[in-house]
Amino acid sequence: IAPPPRRSIRELPDELISQIAAGEVVERPASVVRELVDNALDAGATQITLRLLAGGVRLIAVEDDGGGIPMEELPIALKRHATSKIRDLQELESVGTMGFRGEALAAINSIADMAISSRASGQSSAFLLDGRSGELKPVARSTGTTVEVKELFFSTPARRKFLKTDATELAHCVEAVRRHALARPDVGFAIWHEGKLVEQWRACPAPTSLDAISERLRDVLGDDFKDKSVAVDYLSSMRDDGGQAVRVWGRVGIPDAARARPDQQFAYVNGRFVRDKVITHAARSAYEDVLHGQRQPIYALYVEIDPTRVDVNVHPTKIEVRFRDSREVHQAVRRAVDAALAAPRAAAAALATT
């Protein structure tokens, strides 16, 4: 058989580059929700409202009351690799914001109809940018930003075919917001679908972050999670080099609360929801004597660590992180959960012997 004729090397057109990149970041409507809520939180929002149509496929609108985007920067926000969050390598290595890659808006704009309206704080006027035409026009609104994403994957029908039913896509969208909500009890969230309010979690003002998290966990996951879990609050000892200790806090379920599936395991690193083998393993290992078979503990664990000791730039969706010293994190999580589980058991044992 004759080899295929050689084709010359060409640089891809910009639009196609964005569409390829979008494939990594946007798998389904929930991925868009995650990115837009990340942005709203980075902008300092205290209230985030989502409106969805058809599970997010027809419309995802995310409105926030954050700091907004000045009119002259709106077109730049849609450019690839354009961000206000980092400036250089040093800032990348200690990044504290959810975003920093500057690619979400560009990616979404390449595979959907997008419009951004925003009023920057301290400005008296607001503007709407149409992502397709680039047209900018004045609108009326209060300080903050609304990003509207319509007809997701209209230009990439292959992707669109992989979507499930509206109900399933909606469930994924709600789950994406839930993950954010469990990290930010100080922020109010509301989700509307087809004109109906599906979830609403009010900002909880509470004296300590642990109290606020407990309240938010109850709001989001129900009384059962709250009643069948105990507080975790642990600080590792200082590192030999004088570096910052690791703090692990949150709530872990009592053994009785364990489930058949790991669907109530929430782990955060510096406020970012992660799927991390080190944390999962450490948490599960604390239950090894009390949980048998495949029973899965429930927990919401928040790991706070010096940002230079964790690399968040491992995966385009940032759901995976890499620790400089994973033993340090494993040990901290294990000890934190051990201590929390020991406390009520010890109390119960003492009661039983009196």
Ligand code: ADP
């Ligand atoms: P990144 O979040 O990684 O910076 P994005 O493409 O998500 O990249 O957003 C690009 C830029 O647009 C952000 O850096 C930010 O300055 C601005 N931006 C996006 N969404 C919002 C928002 N809701 N409020 C304020 N600014 C926003």
Ligand code: MG
């Ligand atoms: Mg972003």
